[in-house]
Amino acid sequence: MLDIKYVRENQEAVAEAMKNRNASWDAERFSSLDENRRAAIVKEEALQQERNAASKSIGEMMREGKKDEAETAKERVRAINEELDEISAKREAIDAELHDLMLHVPNIPCAATPVGKDETENPERRRWGTPRDFAAEGFEPKPHWDLGTDLDILDFERGNKISGSRFTVLGGAGARLERALINYFLDTHTSRGFKEWWPPVVVKRETMVGTGQLPKFEDDAYHVSGDMFLIPTAEVTLTNLHAGEVLDADTLPRWYTAFTPCFREEAGSAGRDTRGIIRQHEFDKVEMVKFATPEDSDNQLESMTAEAEYLLQQLGLPYRVISLCTGDLGFSARQTYDVEVWLPSYNGYKEISSCSNCGDFQARRANIKYRDPANFKGSRYLHTLNGSGLPAGRTMAAIMENYQQADGTIKVPDVLVPYMGTDVIKPVE
Template structure:
């Protein structure tokens, strides 16, 4: 959430930021609501001062024996209290309207975020690895959905039978590969300074609100219970671990990781990536989350992106890194790098990790602060960062396609062999 004071004092900057994001905001409505709210607050303060003065006067009148005047003053106090009560109700309505208004305003892009209209204007930063030349090897590569079916490790029909479209059953080496990837990701992150957590996947509305999933993306969320949700990513739970807390600067940065199943309705994605396991309603992902001081958060974004890249390098998967422009950046982010892995079935790079610096946007919503007595009095909002490290399903798809052999078998990347117990995946009975 943006700082309301900043919005009030810098409306032109908000105009500029929203225009760069290819969206708009109702400037007039904000200032009308804000003016009404401030007017109510001023009137209440004036009435409270008058009530205090009348209350003191009542005491004086009673001591002086002027009971009739004292009773009249009491009537005045009662009338003031009634007015204050009515204004309190109006203040509550205005607060709710303003909170809802602010909750729908996206983050302001950072200075390092390139200005652009949409995904076609995302600049490429770097590449690693060279896509395999299957033609030179004398065979036509298959898509992962065909490979997985032929190997009998991906079962789309049974996934549809059990749960509907965009659900898949993994069997045999497919299930083992999923587990191997999850364990490999977690082992790598924890060995490199991340603390592992095992959080719940059902959360309260406020928890989803804290990271910006609600209210804007409620249509994409799975509702459970009276007002609870299945998480779309472990970012939600890891970030909210410190909701309502004040951290110590000397403990920052905090680096967290967790594996969770993730659930997304994928509203609005009809027709996109309908085949295979690229875009599923349920998928497994290892997430990275960081809490950093404002002066260190940009560097932490670079190192988080490098962490996702390291995993792909160790797996031997070609990828590229792009910087999301203002017209493509996510709701809560101020700067984002997407890491895209090469998929022969698309003959293109596809997103496998998105690493974002959210600044104090999420921390303000979840009320996460830090104290640093050496630098400032009191406390201020921390910066939060998040990134995929990595999704198991998309990584599996990339491995199947990039490491397939002419006979239909799959060569297992070397770093996964201790987890898999084999160096090749062959058709299963």
């Protein structure tokens, strides 16, 4: 959530930021609500002062024997209380409307985020690795959905039978590869400074609001009983671990990681990545979340992105890093790097990790602050960051396609051999 004071004092900058994000912004409505709210607060405070003064005078009048004047003052106090109830109710209604308005406003991109209209204007920052030349090796690579079916490790028909479209059953070496990837990701992160958590996947509405999934993206969320939701990413639970808390500066930065299944309706994605396991309603992902001071968050974004890159390097998967432009930036982010892995079936790069610095946007929504007595009084909002580290399904697809052999088998990346117990995935005999 944006700082209302900042928005009030920087209307032109906010309007320009929303324009660059292709986001709607009702400046007139904001100004009207903000002015009415402040006027109501002024009126409330004036009435409270008048009531306090009148209440104080009643005792003095009674002591001086001025009963009639005291009764008149009491009547005035009763009238003030009625007026206060009315103005307070009005102010609360305005507060609620203004709060709802701000919950729908995306974060303001930082200066490092390039201005652009959409994903076609995302600049590439760097590449690592060289895609295999299958033609030089004398065979045509198969897409992972055909490889998986031929090896009997991906079962799309049974996934559809059990749960519907965009659900897949993994069997045999497919199930083992999924588990191997999850364990490898977690072992790597925890050996490099991340604290592992095992959070719930069912959360309250306010938890989803805290990280920005609600209310704007409710159509993409899976509802369960009552006002509860299945998480779309462990970013939701990891970030909200400290909702309503004040952390000590000397405990920052905090690096957290967790594996969870993730659930997304994928509303509005009809026709996109319908084949294979790239875009599923349920998928497994290891997430990274960081809490940092404002002065350190940019450095933490770079190190988080490097962490996702390190995993791909260890797996030997070619990738590139792009910087999301303003028109393609996620709702809560002020800056984002997408790491895209090479997929032969697309003859191009496909997003596998998105690492974002959200500034104090989520911290304001979830009320997460830090204290640093050596540098300032009280507490301030900290910065939150999140990134995929990595999704098991998309990584599996990338391994299958990039490590396939001419005979239809799949070579297992060296770092996964201890987890898999084999160096090659073969057809089940």
